[in-house]
Amino acid sequence: MLAREKVANTYLGKGVAIPHGMPQDRELIRRTGLAVLQVPDGVAWQPGDTARLIIGIAARADEHLGILGNLTGLLYDDEMVARLAITPDPQEVVAALSAPRVDAPLSEPGEPFEAGLAVEAVVGSAHGLHARPATAFAEAAKGFDAEVMVRHGTHRANGKSLAGLLRLGVKAQGRVRISARGPEASAALAALQRLIEESEPEEVFSGEPAHGWAPLAAGATVRGLAAAPGLAIGPVRLLRQRKIVVARCAKDPERERQRLGEALSMARAELQELYQEVRERSGPAGAAIFLAHAEFLSDPELLARADRRIARDESAGWAWRETIEEEAESLSKLDDPLLASRATDLRDAGTRVLRRLGGVIEEKAELPREPVILLAEDLTPSDAAGLDPARVLGFCTAGGGPTSHAAIIARSLEIPAVVGAGPAVLHQRDGVPAVLDGDNGILYIDPSEEDLAAARAARSALVHPCDEEHRDRHEPAVTTDGVRIEVDANAGLAKEASQAVAAGGEGVGLLRSEFLFLERDTAPSEEEQYAAYREAAEALGGLPLIVRTLDAGGDKALPYLPMPAEENPFLGVRGIRLCIARPELFRTQLRAIFRAAAHGSIKILYPMVSDVAELREALAITEEVRREMGAGRLETGIMIEVPSAVAMASELAGLVDFFSIGTNDLAQYVLAMDRGHPLLARQVDGLHPAVLRMIDQTVRAAAGKGTRVGVCGGVAGEPLGALILIGLGVTELSVSIPSIAAIKARIRNVSMADAQGLARRALACESVEAVRALGKG
Ligand code: PEP
Ligand code: MG
Numbered sequence: 001m002l003a004r005e006k007v008a009n010t011y012l013g014k015g016v017a018i019p020h021g022m023p024q025d026r027e028l029i030r031r032t033g034l035a036v037l038q039v040p041d042g043v044a045w046q047p048g049d050t051a052r053l054i055i056g057i058a059a060r061a062d063e064h065l066g067i068l069g070n071l072t073g074l075l076y077d078d079e080m081v082a083r084l085a086i087t088p089d090p091q092e093v094v095a096a097l098s099a100p101r102v103d104a105p106l107s108e109p110g111e112p113f114e115a116g117l118a119v120e121a122v123v124g125s126a127h128g129l130h131a132r133p134a135t136a137f138a139e140a141a142k143g144f145d146a147e148v149m150v151r152h153g154t155h156r157a158n159g160k161s162l163a164g165l166l167r168l169g170v171k172a173q174g175r176v177r178i179s180a181r182g183p184e185a186s187a188a189l190a191a192l193q194r195l196i197e198e199s200e201p202e203e204v205f206s207g208e209p210a211h212g213w214a215p216l217a218a219g220a221t222v223r224g225l226a227a228a229p230g231l232a233i234g235p236v237r238l239l240r241q242r243k244i245v246v247a248r249c250a251k252d253p254e255r256e257r258q259r260l261g262e263a264l265s266m267a268r269a270e271l272q273e274l275y276q277e278v279r280e281r282s283g284p285a286g287a288a289i290f291l292a293h294a295e296f297l298s299d300p301e302l303l304a305r306a307d308r309r310i311a312r313d314e315s316a317g318w319a320w321r322e323t324i325e326e327e328a329e330s331l332s333k334l335d336d337p338l339l340a341s342r343a344t345d346l347r348d349a350g351t352r353v354l355r356r357l358g359g360v361i362e363e364k365a366e367l368p369r370e371p372v373i374l375l376a377e378d379l380t381p382s383d384a385a386g387l388d389p390a391r392v393l394g395f396c397t398a399g400g401g402p403t404s405h406a407a408i409i410a411r412s413l414e415i416p417a418v419v420g421a422g423p424a425v426l427h428q429r430d431g432v433p434a435v436l437d438g439d440n441g442i443l444y445i446d447p448s449e450e451d452l453a454a455a456r457a458a459r460s461a462l463v464h465p466c467d468e469e470h471r472d473r474h475e476p477a478v479t480t481d482g483v484r485i486e487v488d489a490n491a492g493l494a495k496e497a498s499q500a501v502a503a504g505g506e507g508v509g510l511l512r513s514e515f516l517f518l519e520r521d522t523a524p525s526e527e528e529q530y531a532a533y534r535e536a537a538e539a540l541g542g543l544p545l546i547v548r549t550l551d552a553g554g555d556k557a558l559p560y561l562p563m564p565a566e567e568n569p570f571l572g573v574r575g576i577r578l579c580i581a582r583p584e585l586f587r588t589q590l591r592a593i594f595r596a597a598a599h600g601s602i603k604i605l606y607p608m609v610s611d612v613a614e615l616r617e618a619l620a621i622t623e624e625v626r627r628e629m630g631a632g633r634l635e636t637g638i639m640i641e642v643p644s645a646v647a648m649a650s651e652l653a654g655l656v657d658f659f660s661i662g663t664n665d666l667a668q669y670v671l672a673m674d675r676g677h678p679l680l681a682r683q684v685d686g687l688h689p690a691v692l693r694m695i696d697q698t699v700r701a702a703a704g705k706g707t708r709v710g711v712c713g714g715v716a717g718e719p720l721g722a723l724i725l726i727g728l729g730v731t732e733l734s735v736s737i738p739s740i741a742a743i744k745a746r747i748r749n750v751s752m753a754d755a756q757g758l759a760r761r762a763l764a765c766e767s768v769e770a771v772r773a774l775g776k777g
Helices: 002-007 023-028 065-074 078-084 090-098 131-142 162-167 185-197 253-282 284-296 300-311 316-332 342-354 381-385 405-413 423-427 449-461 466-471 496-502 526-540 576-581 583-599 612-629 643-647 649-653 663-671 689-705 719-728 737-748 752-764 768-774
Strands: 011-013 033-044 050-058 118-122 147-152 155-158 175-181 220-223 225-228 231-238 372-376 392-397 417-419 433-437 442-445 484-491 508-512 544-548 601-606 636-640 658-661 708-711 732-736
Touching: 033 090, 050 078, 078 090, 118 185, 131 162, 131 185, 131 284, 155 162, 162 284, 162 300, 162 316, 175 185, 225 405, 231 392, 231 449, 253 284, 253 300, 253 316, 253 342, 253 381, 284 342, 284 381, 300 316, 316 342, 342 381, 372 423, 381 405, 392 433, 405 417, 417 433, 433 449, 466 737, 484 496, 484 737, 496 508, 496 526, 496 737, 508 526, 508 732, 526 544, 526 583, 526 601, 576 583, 576 612, 583 601, 583 612, 601 612, 612 636, 612 649, 636 643, 636 649, 643 649, 643 663, 643 689, 649 658, 649 689, 658 689, 658 732, 663 689, 689 708, 689 719, 689 752, 689 768, 719 732, 719 737, 719 752, 719 768, 732 737, 752 768
Parallel strands: 231 372, 372 392, 392 417, 484 508, 484 732, 508 544, 544 601, 601 636, 636 658, 658 708, 708 732
Antiparallel strands: 033 050, 118 175, 147 155, 147 175, 220 442, 225 417, 231 433, 433 442
8 A cells, every 4th residue: 555655646535545555466455345444633645635534445356446436426525525534333434435426426447546647737618628628538538558537626537538527527727637647648648738728619609689579468488598590480399208118137248238339339320420411511510519429439437337237137228328327417417507418418329329229119209290399308419410490490498508519500500499498498388389589599489460470570571691592492503604513412311302302402412322221230121222212213303313332331330241340440341342342232232223213313323432443343243233134224433532543533434424522531531530530520621622632633534534523522512612613623513402502502603714713722722721711712
């Protein structure tokens, strides 16, 4: 114990110390045990620290960690600690140390330490160490071969645990002490200190009320916080949350571990998808939360706790739910409302996993078919991302805050929203007419006919820049000097094809067929795929449908397709490589595509092609299937999303009818930055001049062979990106459905000569910032 005390102070804070020995002396311990010593008058520990409750630990392995966790939890409770230092009743001490406390800070996976290497830092983010900076911190910490601990006041957390970091409850300008030990301790400290001190822009709504409407007769009102501007008028509808039922016990812990592992990896893949989708639709600010959710699902603390429960014969679902609930409870008790609201995020991420482990769903959360003002306890980011502005006129939640991710997403979807309105929200009758005033944060229930009419008039008087775009959405996108650009939609599901047409899409330029393959236990059959592709083709009524063949593998694991674990999934067996490695899967899909082609204008697109031989092989398999079926030839193209495909574009162009450039992946491979990386993802920008020069090279190579070039990555849906791309010679843009009208309108306002000038200036830029600055000039 003395040796330990020399290398690390075992004083925990609040008069509690936990002396223990060195790991190399473990063998000397015959039986794990604790000895509790009370020193009511206190004894000097290390300089400046006075210990009153001293708990000596002799542990052979890690049997004592549970008690240690409970003990660190006690540190929240001054009264209890003071009492334990004097109680004459040993049972009281035993009881306090044995009972887990929901408000306990996390126990570290190893022993608590505060070795010599440590730095102090002040949290720079304007909202404290909340989900985004904490995610970045945990993720960065994991990159170092070092144990990292963060101390804030008397609380400590494992620096690699997002949940632990959040539970510290550090506010803006809060001071933390970061300690590290291990081979890369000093590098870790330098990087983490920088990271935590960085300020982080936060998107908050602070708009001036624009509509000027107020009711003449004030009836029933529910007041909350303004979260997204606008007026919504319609019947209210309470969103009922679903409950997932799980069995408590299970007989086979190994099996349960496996089930949990599978559910976690499926949920992570789904979050990655969602991140991309929301990023495309609403930008990185709204999407970043899904990276934090994925981080929760890799949190070493949470996983270890669930695992310990499984070892005690709890089912995977029960163990997971209890772990998440315990943690969410503790988070929700933090006195910082922003951090406390992370409990919603944790539950949201947890439920994504639970859905795959649970049995009966008692109540289904169903979004209404008719347009309504949605009322809910709270909306998780996943709920918000799933809202269809055509059916949800606005929403009002009992909980949440204007900086919650649901609010950020509402603003980007242009859905008026009020949050933090309290439980009154939940006691409204479904179907009652209401007006939701998103500018002032008020829900008016059952207003008079006169007020309703005035609100309708105020809403239509709001000058909406999108109105004109929306009205002209079916008009072609022709530049002022007469060059026509095709604007198509990116779709994940067959049913989105009709939405694409309604939004002005001239076809579906990218059907991400992998959506049909994810979240299930077996691959979709030929019949099921045929039905889906046919549905999309028919909904398009002759407009083109580009079906991208399965782009899975790597990070989008298919549970029914066991593949060896890969260290670098983005560089692994994914995209077309997976299709070639699993020809039966590929052939089934191709058959379904050829059959569906009888019902529309379908083209085939291969993802992630990186090599000429690979393309020849995919083409040969496709041709074989076509012949077997006696089907007609379909136009075939490849995604250009790997630098090697750009380099070989001329040879590749000779083999296919069209190219579709995937700037999301192309940027990640050109810049060598993982597009889902919590720290780097914001820099993975398809407008980087390095990426633009690759696109330029591709277009030139394709032109030499008469091959058409489109872009279906995220930059095609940005006004500046679209102009630069057409200036580079791209003739088809495929964008997310909500962006179609705006992109068409932008093209109608520019001449090709100007777009070419813009593209030339962008190619000459030195940085992505310089390219983006062109959009402001
Ligand atoms: C891309 O990489 O740009 C692309 C459109 O494909 P995905 O985002 O599905 O990988
Ligand atoms: Mg891609």
